[in-house]
């Protein structure tokens with residue numbers, strides 16, 4: 001519980017008054033009459049992201065082809081410039097981060113670079129709770145090496161279906177494992193894995209380790225360089241508010257800059273050499289080498305404005321508020337929704353809890369539909385999870401309070417019973 005917690009509207013308003021990040025809220029397009037709790041799936045549009053997108057369109061209008069090197073945000077350098085802006089959010093140096101590809105494509109790129117089966121070291125270690133796309137990518141990478149994913153992809157089991165135990169992951173790092181790929185934060189329960197400890201353990205056994213940071217980029221600080229993580233990849237449309245289909249990002253530890261990327265293309269070139277048009281590839285001496293083709297400029301542009309806000313707010317302050325919001329939400333759920341069949345499936349300990357709360361209920365699908373009818377946007381993860389993400393830059397404590405009051409009404413009036421308990425096509 002928060003110290004001095006009270007379940008009253010008055011208390012929520014006091015928390016908002018003391019909130020040092022509250023000014024960012026007015027920079028976002030919030031729909032009147034709705035409470036957005038899905039920023040961990042798709043972050044909202046901000047005025048600054050809109051501005052940098054429109055400026056980029058204007059550059060296209062004004063400069064045509066010359067927009068590559070002229071205008072407000074020259075396209076030729078955009079991916080690198082954005083990498084520099086992202087680097088502090090993941091604890092990396094500027095050259096170690098590049099904005100390119102998408103989560104799944106970047107995972108393919110990194111596995112094709114760092115997975116080198118040799119002798120009896122041929123297996124890839126993942127976990128059974130990982131996001132399906134990551135698993136599909138790992139399976140296909142094994143097949144490309146002529147290996148059977150059923151025997152070569154180890155998926156470490158969860159003891160309770162919600163969390164992973166670092167001890168179990170470390171136990172599974174045997175001398176048959178060539179590569180470990182794990183999430184930073186589990187997408188359902190919101191558990192943070194101890195990346196420092198896992199990286200140390202993997203390296204002790206001579207294994208390369210990489211992380212999927214989709215749910216942690218923009219929600220918690222990272223120290224990838226300091227922890228000596230080998231690589232990481234993530235999307236920029238969740239907590240980082242880069243827009244639907246925003247270009248993703250990757251981190252490569254500088255000690256690996258000498259590695260030739262598994263999949264090479266001309267945008268991975270040393271920028272001075274790229275337009276020499278030689279048939280010998282000269283890679284950039286940075287994470288930029290892992291780019292493949294022409295950047296999706298219009299899906300990069302909103303990130304420029306969005307990341308400025310992260311810099312002004314500071315990831316430490318964002319994390320501090322995010323923890324307070326999720327704690328407050330859990331406190332309210334426990335006091336206001338007791339005995340209504342809910343279970344909080346997220347860690348209580350701050351160092352293990354990410355940016356969202358997983359609320360389990362056997363009627364979750366129908367309750368989500370009721371929430372939407374009442375103007376609350378949650379997200380549903382089959383079979384029984386309501387994910388609620390109060391976002392530090394735009395969610396108020398009063399909104400968190402209102403969401404729980406709405407949930408209480410839905411349950412006491414059994415409003416959910418008029419819906420079918422099944423998911424929509426996009427959930």
Ligand SMILES: *Cc1c(COP(=O)(O)O)cnc(C)c1O
Pocket residue numbers: 102103104105131133134183187212214215235248
């Ligand atoms: C959102 C998410 C993805 C999505 O991958 P895309 O290639 O951007 O579609 C992958 N992995 C995790 C863990 C995610 O949360």
